[in-house]
Amino acid sequence: MLDKDGIAKRIAREIKDGYYVNLGIGIPTLVANYIPGDMDVVLQSENGLLGIGPFPYEGEEDPDTINAGKQTVTMLPGSAIFDSAMSFGMIRAKKVNLTILGAMEVSENGDIASWKIPGKMVKGMGGAMDLVASAENIIVAMQHVNKAGESKLLPKCTLPLTGIHCVKKIVTEMAVIDVLPEGGFKLRERAPGVSIEQIKNATAGKLIVEGQIPEMII
Amino acid sequence: MNKVVSNADEAIRGIEDGMTLMLGGFGLCGLPENSIAALVRKGVKNLTCISNNAGVDDFGIGLMLKQRQVKKMVSSYVGENAEFERQLLSGELEVELVPQGTLATRCMAAGYGMPAIFTPAGIGTEVAVGKEIRNFNGKDYLMELAFEADFAIVKAWKGDTMGNLVYRSTARNFNPVMAMAGKTTIAEVEELVPAGELDPDQIHTPGIYVHRIFQGVNYEKRIEQRTVRKQS
Numbered sequence: 001m002l003d004k005d006g007i008a009k010r011i012a013r014e015i016k017d018g019y020y021v022n023l024g025i026g027i028p029t030l031v032a033n034y035i036p037g038d039m040d041v042v043l044q045s046e047n048g049l050l051g052i053g054p055f056p057y058e059g060e061e062d063p064d065t066i067n068a069g070k071q072t073v074t075m076l077p078g079s080a081i082f083d084s085a086m087s088f089g090m091i092r093a094k095k096v097n098l099t100i101l102g103a104m105e106v107s108e109n110g111d112i113a114s115w116k117i118p119g120k121m122v123k124g125m126g127g128a129m130d131l132v133a134s135a136e137n138i139i140v141a142m143q144h145v146n147k148a149g150e151s152k153l154l155p156k157c158t159l160p161l162t163g164i165h166c167v168k169k170i171v172t173e174m175a176v177i178d179v180l181p182e183g184g185f186k187l188r189e190r191a192p193g194v195s196i197e198q199i200k201n202a203t204a205g206k207l208i209v210e211g212q213i214p215e216m217i218i
Numbered sequence: 219m220n221k222v223v224s225n226a227d228e229a230i231r232g233i234e235d236g237m238t239l240m241l242g243g244f245g246l247c248g249l250p251e252n253s254i255a256a257l258v259r260k261g262v263k264n265l266t267c268i269s270n271n272a273g274v275d276d277f278g279i280g281l282m283l284k285q286r287q288v289k290k291m292v293s294s295y296v297g298e299n300a301e302f303e304r305q306l307l308s309g310e311l312e313v314e315l316v317p318q319g320t321l322a323t324r325c326m327a328a329g330y331g332m333p334a335i336f337t338p339a340g341i342g343t344e345v346a347v348g349k350e351i352r353n354f355n356g357k358d359y360l361m362e363l364a365f366e367a368d369f370a371i372v373k374a375w376k377g378d379t380m381g382n383l384v385y386r387s388t389a390r391n392f393n394p395v396m397a398m399a400g401k402t403t404i405a406e407v408e409e410l411v412p413a414g415e416l417d418p419d420q421i422h423t424p425g426i427y428v429h430r431i432f433q434g435v436n437y438e439k440r441i442e443q444r445t446v447r448k449q450s
Binding site for chain 1: 246247293294295307313318319322337340385386389392422439444
């Protein structure tokens, strides 16, 4: 089983040199810590920044410079600032190469639910609906099961949807899974020490297991 | 062409009960703090507020929520405000949740004189219910209407007496598109300079969109999530 940093580390391996990447809140934010230093990767923040840098040193926080999670950040050399309409313009126009976000549920046809629990949680979708509707390359970072022990990889989402037919890949503490265009969760990799049987038991949707399933290289 | 007013109370003149306001800012960043304080003083009620967030309990639009001045919020994310959640669940407050990019682009459309936009955001979700869907090149898009707002209230870093505005860092966010979208636009700035001092090539919002401008005072610029790293 991987911890949150393990999930982030594995996802970081999906990032390629020259990518513009949008990282969601939670585990996706941790991915930034594991992008190899010799890679040129630009992080996009949907409030209007390309070139997110590390958190500022204590005393150097700038209230005018925050990321989409409203955290104080710095800007790397070569950063650019723009308004929120342009920010989603570049997302819609598919200029951002990779979107990594969290989810509460993903279905075997690539639907994602991540923004609302009726009667319980009213927070809003933020930029998630725009991102999943436009991005061509979407990786979901999440736990395989929820706190009640129920699978989050389902035949059909039960919660209100964020977007449809959009998730391409899921990385959890147990596995790397591709969502096939024709439907189904195709098991690609197992987390170290996790058996196919364990993954099967934690996956409510259709899990496709073919051939040898290698252990993840973290 | 002098658009300068002396303070926030003068700037918000004409804002009446039941009006629709746009308020710039993302979280607590780039908020028109002085104007919000003036709206709280004025006690104007039944407002519809279009703003990405609803502030926190004791800052930003949260201050107006606390005084029950807001009838309806149009936002993309409201998760930081317990009073908001309470009013919403008890039915005192209406909310229209709008995807963030749709929110920004509906402002932009208003400022560009376009009645509607087409966006894929929300297709297949409850956001699409009751809305026209058009298919372009094999993909479905939702038709979303340009916003109409009686007043847009924005915050910029610098402005001049002609109403030209320059924003700073990510405090830019929704401010330029909202500035373009108000029937009347009020800009508060940290530094107001005479016309001619700002480089025309560096103007973010041309003054034609701005009707009233003033230099704000005592900016708190509260930080919502202070995140730092240790000196190594």
